[in-house]
Every structure is written in C-alpha cells, then in structure tokens.
Amino acid sequence: MARPTNDRIIGALLVGLVCLGVLWARCVWLQVLAGPRYAAFARSQHQVTETLRARRGAILDRSGRVLAVSASVPSVFANARQITAKGDLAKRLAKVVDRDARMIQRRLEKDKGFVWVARQVDLSMAPQLQALRKEGVGIMEESKRVYPQGRLASHLMGFVDIDQRGLESLELAFDGMLQGQNGWRSTLRDARGERLIGPWTSQAEPVDGNDLVLTIDSVVQQVAEETLAWGVAQYHAKGGSIIVMEPATGAILAMANAPAYDANAPADSPPEHRRNRAVTDVFEPGSIFKIVTASALLEEGRITPDDEIFCEDGAWPTVARHVLHDHRPHGLLTFHDVIKLSSNIGTSKAAQRLSPDELYRYIRAFGFGERTGIDFPGEVRGLLSPPAKWSRLSPYIIPIGQEIAATPIQLAVMIAVVANGGLRVRPYLVDRIQTPDGLLVRSHGDPERVRIISPETAGTLQRFLVAVVESGTGQLAKADGLTVAGKTGTAQKLEPTGRYSHSRFVASFVGFGPVPDSRFVIVVSMDEPRPLYFGGVVAAPLFKRLVERLTGYWELESAYESAGSAARRHG
Structure with missing residues (x-):
C-alpha cells in the first residue's frame, strides 16, 4: 500500500511544481515581457500632458500706451468619465458660469476624459468652481485678448478667436510675430486627480509672443x-x-x-462696420x-x-x-x-x-x-x-x-x-x-x-x-x-x-x-x-x-x- 501513497505524493508534487512553473512564467511575462506595456498603460491612466500657453504679444502705440493685451482668465473643463450625476452637475455648473444647462449636459455626456464646460469666464467665478473640483470639474488658466481702449483704433487692431489666433487687421497680419510658441508639462495625477510633483514631472517652457509698437499716437x-x-x-x-x-x-x-x-465684442457689429x-x-x-x-x-x-x-x-x-x-x-x-x-x-x-x-x-x-x-x-x-x-x-x-x-x-x-x-x-x-x-x-x-x-x-x-x-x-x-x-x-x-x-x-x-x-x-x-x-x-x-x-x-x-x-x- 506504500507505493500508491508515494505515487500520489509524487503526483501532487509534480502538479504543484507545474503550477509554480506556470505562476513563475506568468510573473516573468508580466514583469519582463509585458511589463513595459502595462506600465505604460498604468501611466496613461494617471499621466497628463498639459499645454503651457504662450502669452500673445501686446500692441502698443508710439508712446507705449497699451492698445491690445492678453489677460489671464479661468476656463472650466471636466473629466466626463468621472461624473455620474451629469444632469445634476450640469444644472449647478450652468448657474455658476452663466451658460445653458442643456449645452453643458450634452458636453458631459460625450464620455471623454476632457471636455470644455465654459471658456474664458469671469474671475469672480473661481471660488465657486473650486468647490466642484472633487466632482470632476477643473479650472485651467487661459489668455483672453483685451482691448483696453475699447473702440479706439479698432479697425487697426482687429481681433482674435477664442484660441488667440488673429482674424483681422494687424492681429491677422502679424499673427506669427504675436503668437509666441506654446510649451508643455507632463505630470502624474493620483486617484483623486491631484497633480503629483516629483522627478517624473517634465516640461518645456513657453516662449511668449513679441510686442508690436505702432506709429499711431x-x-x-x-x-x-x-x-x-x-x-x-x-x-x-x-x-x-x-x-x-x-x-x-x-x-x-x-x-x-x-x-x-x-x-472686445466684434460679433456685435456687422462686417461692413469692421472694414478699414x-x-x-x-x-x-x-x-x-x-x-x-x-x-x-x-x-x-x-x-x-x-x-x-x-x-x-x-x-x-x-x-x-x-x-x-x-x-x-x-x-x-x-x-x-x-x-x-x-x-x-x-x-x-x-x-x-x-x-x-x-x-x-x-x-x-x-x-x-x-x-x-x-x-x-x-x-x-x-x-x-x-x-x-x-x-x-x-x-x-x-x-x-x-x-x-x-x-x-x-x-x-x-x-x-x-x-x-x-x-x-x-x-x-x-x-x-x-x-x-x-x-x-x-x-x-x-x-x-x-x-x-x-x-x-x-x-x-x-x-x-x-x-x-x-x-x-x-x-x-x-x-x-x-x-x-x-x-x-x-x-x-x-x-x-x-x-x-x-x-x-x-x-x-x-x-x-x-x-x-x-x-x-x-x-x-x-x-x-x-x-x-x-x-x-x-x-x-x-x-x-x-x-x-x-x-x-x-x-x-x-x-x-x-x-x-x-x-x-x-x-
């Protein structure tokens, strides 16, 4: 009766060794062969590359008076995948940013990691928006073109689109000089979406645009x-x-x-009023x-x-x-x-x-x-x-x-x-x-x-x-x-x-x-x-x-x- 018992023990050991071998092979495959791919996938879930916007150059008169300048304003975005009660959040956001709730909800339902909620909003909205960060809402600083003199020399200045690209007049003619060069920053975020600062953070600084000094007085x-x-x-x-x-x-x-x-509000005037x-x-x-x-x-x-x-x-x-x-x-x-x-x-x-x-x-x-x-x-x-x-x-x-x-x-x-x-x-x-x-x-x-x-x-x-x-x-x-x-x-x-x-x-x-x-x-x-x-x-x-x-x-x-x-x- 001893031999059958020994055979069973040996069989069990062989099965155990095979299982260990399979586990070891799986570990090797995960760590060595598939490791980089999974690591990259993991990083992609937490790594975020942000565009660091270059500031558009100013336009000045001959004495240095500012005719056009870019000011920092908050823009609101959301991680739509993180949001569950999208209808409720859309209504609350609409009250804060003064936008249509249905439009915001349509954007949140796109199920993307990044969607714009409202761009270039009033600075006074920032504290209320900060309270919504845990619900998948974020604030990004952007530049907004401002013409502090209002209508003065507007036919010469022209205007830009929401992404700071020149559309008319000097803003268009010298767009390449005014634009500058955007930079970037790559960071990791934790499970709560907070940015982690460490050796894994890398970035390239933006180069701000050049200023135009006009002959205009x-x-x-x-x-x-x-x-x-x-x-x-x-x-x-x-x-x-x-x-x-x-x-x-x-x-x-x-x-x-x-x-x-x-x-500052070119859409309020017909095109024929804007020609020089x-x-x-x-x-x-x-x-x-x-x-x-x-x-x-x-x-x-x-x-x-x-x-x-x-x-x-x-x-x-x-x-x-x-x-x-x-x-x-x-x-x-x-x-x-x-x-x-x-x-x-x-x-x-x-x-x-x-x-x-x-x-x-x-x-x-x-x-x-x-x-x-x-x-x-x-x-x-x-x-x-x-x-x-x-x-x-x-x-x-x-x-x-x-x-x-x-x-x-x-x-x-x-x-x-x-x-x-x-x-x-x-x-x-x-x-x-x-x-x-x-x-x-x-x-x-x-x-x-x-x-x-x-x-x-x-x-x-x-x-x-x-x-x-x-x-x-x-x-x-x-x-x-x-x-x-x-x-x-x-x-x-x-x-x-x-x-x-x-x-x-x-x-x-x-x-x-x-x-x-x-x-x-x-x-x-x-x-x-x-x-x-x-x-x-x-x-x-x-x-x-x-x-x-x-x-x-x-x-x-x-x-x-x-x-x-x-x-x-x-x-």
Whole structure:
C-alpha cells in the first residue's frame, strides 16, 4: 500500500511544481515581457500632458500706451468619465458660469476624459468652481485678448478667436510675430486627480509672443475719431475716414473710420462696420486729382503759374457731345487761379498739353493704380486703365479725377509728395517689433522715398494749395494761427447702371501744414453726406476742426520735450 501513497505524493508534487512553473512564467511575462506595456498603460491612466500657453504679444502705440493685451482668465473643463450625476452637475455648473444647462449636459455626456464646460469666464467665478473640483470639474488658466481702449483704433487692431489666433487687421497680419510658441508639462495625477510633483514631472517652457509698437499716437487717433464721428453726425454721412500721416516718413499717426466697432465684442457689429475704409474703399478723387495734373504740367514745363486759360464761361463742349462744366462760370484765369478756384474746364484744357502717355506716367509715379505697400492686410490697388484702353473722352476727364478710383491712403501718399518737397513715401503702421522685455526684433528702418517732382515744382504747388485755403474753394479749412494748404474734392458715385449718381457723393479734402515745414498731412473723406455734399463745405471743416485741436496737443508735447531736454542739460 506504500507505493500508491508515494505515487500520489509524487503526483501532487509534480502538479504543484507545474503550477509554480506556470505562476513563475506568468510573473516573468508580466514583469519582463509585458511589463513595459502595462506600465505604460498604468501611466496613461494617471499621466497628463498639459499645454503651457504662450502669452500673445501686446500692441502698443508710439508712446507705449497699451492698445491690445492678453489677460489671464479661468476656463472650466471636466473629466466626463468621472461624473455620474451629469444632469445634476450640469444644472449647478450652468448657474455658476452663466451658460445653458442643456449645452453643458450634452458636453458631459460625450464620455471623454476632457471636455470644455465654459471658456474664458469671469474671475469672480473661481471660488465657486473650486468647490466642484472633487466632482470632476477643473479650472485651467487661459489668455483672453483685451482691448483696453475699447473702440479706439479698432479697425487697426482687429481681433482674435477664442484660441488667440488673429482674424483681422494687424492681429491677422502679424499673427506669427504675436503668437509666441506654446510649451508643455507632463505630470502624474493620483486617484483623486491631484497633480503629483516629483522627478517624473517634465516640461518645456513657453516662449511668449513679441510686442508690436505702432506709429499711431493714441491722442491723435482719439481726436481724429471724435472729429470723424462729429462730422458723420453733422452731415448725415453714411461713413467716412480720416488719415493723419507724417509727410517726411510715411508714419501713420492716426487712421480713423466710421462706423466704428468695439474690438472686445466684434460679433456685435456687422462686417461692413469692421472694414478699414482707408485702405479698402475706392472712389473717384474728383478735383483733388488736379494736383497730379498740375504737377505733370509744371514739371514738364508745359505751363507756368501765370499762364492764362479761357474757361469758357462755365461750359465747354469736348468730344462725343460731352459738355464739361464748372460749378460757377469763369472767363480768363491764370493757371494759379484755375487750381485755386478748382476750374474743371481750365484744368482739362491745360491737360491737353500733355500726351496720354505723359499724364499716365505721372499718375503711376504718384502711386495710383497700385498698392501703397502699407503693412496692413486687405489694401486694394484702386482703378486705373492704361492709355491704350482710354476712350476719346478720357484725356479730358481723367485730369479732373474721373475714370480713376483711389483709396484714402493713396491720396495721403499723393499729398505728401507736395508737402515734403517732391518725394513719394511708403506709409507704415508698425514702427518696430520687440520682445516682451523690450529687446528689438525688427525695426521699420529708414523711410522709403522716391523723387517724383522737383522741390521747385513742389514749392509752386504748395503756394497754389495755400491759396486754395486762403481765398479759394477750401476756405472753411483755414486754421487759426497756422498756415495750412489743401485741396477740395467732390465726386459723384456710380449707380449700378454705370451712370453717375445725382444724389450720392463722396466729399473729400486733403491738406497739410504748417507750411512750409509741414509736420502732418491729413485726408478726410465723407461717404454720402446729405443734403450738403461739396468737399469744401463738408470735409474742409473737419480738417480745420482736427488741425486746431491737434495743434494745441503738439504744442504741449513740444513744451514737455523742451523742458525735459533742459532738465537733462542741467542735470
């Protein structure tokens, strides 16, 4: 009987050894072969990689005043897999973050480890949200774009989406410079979702975006916007724009548009209110364009200021039964007075001394028919046909600003040629790009200048345009205590039929001062003012109003600069 007993013992031992072998093999497989895979799986249940958002760069005016900046705000997220009573939690969250409970519940029902509940909420909600952390709700700090000046320069700033990507204007054009580079942080969380700090934590720091420093002066911009708003209301205009620019450099000091909008809430305004009319809207310049015609005639030596032209007593049949009219009849006028009194007939008759190719060459030289190159998106080139496409009538009406369309910024470039002594400058808005610490990344550099007319021709035109303000069609632009020059313009808009409207006009004025050493050029354009619509009656008063307000500011600014220089000398 002993042998069967021993056999059973041996059998039991063998079975035990086999079981131990299987267990040992299983342990080896788990620890050695499958270990890394399971360890990775375990880590994936507790390891979280967070994006460390780079702060978007600020936009500043020329004096460092903040026009756009990113502020830290809380955003609310949830681990939907951790939440059981989703309907109840959605209702409680809705009360805190002021959102729709059904929308929140739909997000929680997605059964994901991460869902947004509400982004960029008010800071005052943070304490109430902290109390919900144990229920699977978390708070993440994000950046929200803020425009502290509200509507000021909103057409220049543009705006961003919720993820801080530029959508319009400078925010869009310089998005790459403003964005920065996001970082990341990888951490472990315990069963309660709390972050564990230790050697297993790794991260790469974000690199914040660069700042833009503009040529814009916030004070000048504010005055320009207030002046434009007053003019639009006073003359019942559909809209308008004002540009203030340094004639020697092309630096834009102000670019105002109406209607205005608040960049903090762009969705509250229709898209047409958000466009920068100064670079996107074109219109026939009308009599303002006589400056180009006069420049070509004087520069080519085809006329002198004292040459006399018979202005046909107000009506001149040209070609194809087209009769050219003046606003009031004139007889014999010097060329100086032709410009001063804005005679269409006198200008057109004088222009016949130029060939179409010669006139076209000067038109292109002044920058018409092409973009100015301003550092702003959406600029259009205007409308200008080459002489080969001109009609028989074109040589008679193009010299007085018809059959050509221009933007306000093109008119600013044109009048700057006269104001600065004959040089075409490239307008610009961004003076420099710098790091958040103020280190220079890129500078605009020296202004781009191309000679268009001689200083002598520019000087003659300056005298013409001073006379326009002193005793011509632009007398309502005369500023107290300052010698200014300018030219009026009134243009009929085209109807859908292609014919000129008799009820829709663009009134404009371009000017500069103080003459002869001009510090500024100003372009004023008013879209469909009514019932008054002449540039000398509608746009010229805005020029005067703006100049007189800015003169006081600039005098005060100069006084501060002089006082500062004196203090440094005696320091």
